[in-house]
Amino acid sequence: MTLLDKTILLTGAAGDIGTRIRPYLQSRYNRIVLSDLNDVFDLAENETFQKADLVDKHAMQKICQGIDGVVHLGGQSVEGDWETVNSCNIQGLVTLLEAAHHEGVKRFVFASSNHAIGMYSRTRRICVDTRVRPDSRYGLSKAFGEALCALYADKHGIRCLSIRIGNVADKPVDLRRLSMWIHIEDLFQLISLGLEHPTLHNEIVFGCSRNDRTFWDNAPAFRLGYRPKHKAEDHVADAMAAQQKTCPDLIGENFQGGTFSSAEFDGDLERTLWS
Numbered sequence: 001m002t003l004l005d006k007t008i009l010l011t012g013a014a015g016d017i018g019t020r021i022r023p024y025l026q027s028r029y030n031r032i033v034l035s036d037l038n039d040v041f042d043l044a045e046n047e048t049f050q051k052a053d054l055v056d057k058h059a060m061q062k063i064c065q066g067i068d069g070v071v072h073l074g075g076q077s078v079e080g081d082w083e084t085v086n087s088c089n090i091q092g093l094v095t096l097l098e099a100a101h102h103e104g105v106k107r108f109v110f111a112s113s114n115h116a117i118g119m120y121s122r123t124r125r126i127c128v129d130t131r132v133r134p135d136s137r138y139g140l141s142k143a144f145g146e147a148l149c150a151l152y153a154d155k156h157g158i159r160c161l162s163i164r165i166g167n168v169a170d171k172p173v174d175l176r177r178l179s180m181w182i183h184i185e186d187l188f189q190l191i192s193l194g195l196e197h198p199t200l201h202n203e204i205v206f207g208c209s210r211n212d213r214t215f216w217d218n219a220p221a222f223r224l225g226y227r228p229k230h231k232a233e234d235h236v237a238d239a240m241a242a243q244q245k246t247c248p249d250l251i252g253e254n255f256q257g258g259t260f261s262s263a264e265f266d267g268d269l270e271r272t273l274w275s
Contacts, residue, residue, distance in 0.1 A: 003046070007031040008195065009067045009105075011054070011074030011096070014038040017111070017168050017187070018073050022047070024188040025071070029195075035063055036074065054092030060099035069107030069195040070100055079138045079260060089141035093148060101156045109194035110149050112162040112204070114180055115139030118257020120215070121273045122176070127217040128164075128204040135257030146204055153202030161194030163187070164216075165207035171235040174243045176258050179213040183230035193224045200224070215256050 006029045012018045013034035025032050026044045034040050034049045043049060052059040054074055064070070074096075076088040093110075100108060118135030120126055132143040142164075149160035166180030167173075168187060186209045194200065205221035208214055211232040218226070232239070252262035254273055 003030045004028055004196075005030050006068040006195070007033065007066055009033045009035065009063060009070045011035045011070070011072050012077075012111075013049070013073075014040050015073060015077060017165075017184075020168065020184040021071070021073075021188055021191065024184070024191075028192065033063065033067065055087055055095055057095055057099065060095050061102055064096075064099045064103040064105055067100070067103065067105050069109065070096070070105055071109045071111075071191055071195070072096060073111045076138060076141070079136045079263065082137055085137045085141050089138070090144055093141075093145050097148060097152050097158075101152060101158060106159060107195050107200075108149060108152070108158050108160045109191050110145050110160065110162045112146050112164045113139060113142040114164055114166050114206075115257050115260050116142040116146065116164060118255060118261050119272065120256050121254060122179070122215060122256055124256075125215060125217060128206070128220055135255065135261040136263065139257065139260065150202050159194075159197075159200045160202045161190070161197075161200060162202075162204045163190050163194070163207040164204065168207075172232045172239045174239055174246055176256075178232045178236060178239050179211055179215050180208050180256070181211060181232045181235075182207045182209045183228075186226075186228040186230055189228070190221065190226060193221075193226060197224050 008029045014036035032047045035052050040049045050063050052063050115135050116132050116139050119133035134140040134143050146162045149162050152158045153160045166182050167177045172178045172181035203220050206216040206218045209228045209230040249262050251265050252258045255261035
């Protein structure tokens with residue numbers, strides 16, 4: 001297979017999704033630069049590793065030199081206190097995107113999250129134009145990231161794709177994830193669209209496979225050419241069996257964000273669900 005002559009920066013390379021996505025990047029692009037605060041040792045022939053902190057301006061400018069496209073998976077991957085989320089996911093993204101702009105990077109794929117819209121009811125089908133309703137400080141940082149990508153696309157011409165990732169796993173493990181699961185092969189298809197689609201300007205898409213129970217209208221992804229190969233319903237028996245073993249969450253079971261939505265919740269449940 002002939003590799004595309006592109007140099008791709010993958011942040012968060014030591015994380016679960018980063019580890020899963022690396023073989024796909026290796027098989028498609030000529031050179032992959034991996035970055036994380038944790039070391040990565042099992043490098044392929046076309047991979048290099050640079051340890052770097054997202055908030056380090058000089059490190060980000062150095063790592064973006066010669067890069068054609070960024071796949072940004074780095075940062076805080078779960079809920080955290082405000083100082084952590086702000087530093088890793090907000091200031092870190094500002095620093096990285098500014099470095100990418102300074103170094104002439106043309107493409108930016110941002111790992112957003114379903115938690116940017118996690119306070120919507122599970123009975124509500126939404127599209128990317130539906131206003132954000134983050135379920136956590138983490139979700140808020142992802143909504144900010146989508147807006148920041150819009151700014152750098154419109155003002156500086158970086159072609160951006162924000163992917164609101166549902167749940168990346170070998171198979172869906174409960175009822176909620178039958179609606180939002182994505183196989184890593186389908187996620188890579190979305191990432192490659194962000195890195196290669198010829199007319200991309202700035203788009204937000206949902207990161208889910210062919211899920212019959214999906215909460216989301218993913219028309220923008222389909223317009224870009226997304227054709228998911230995997231279906232959550234192929235794993236429905238296992239998912240429902242696992243669901244029976246989960247602890248009840250009388251708040252979270254109402255919302256698309258699940259336990260992220262119920263954590264710290266002391267609002268008006270009925271008003272929040274129907275607003």
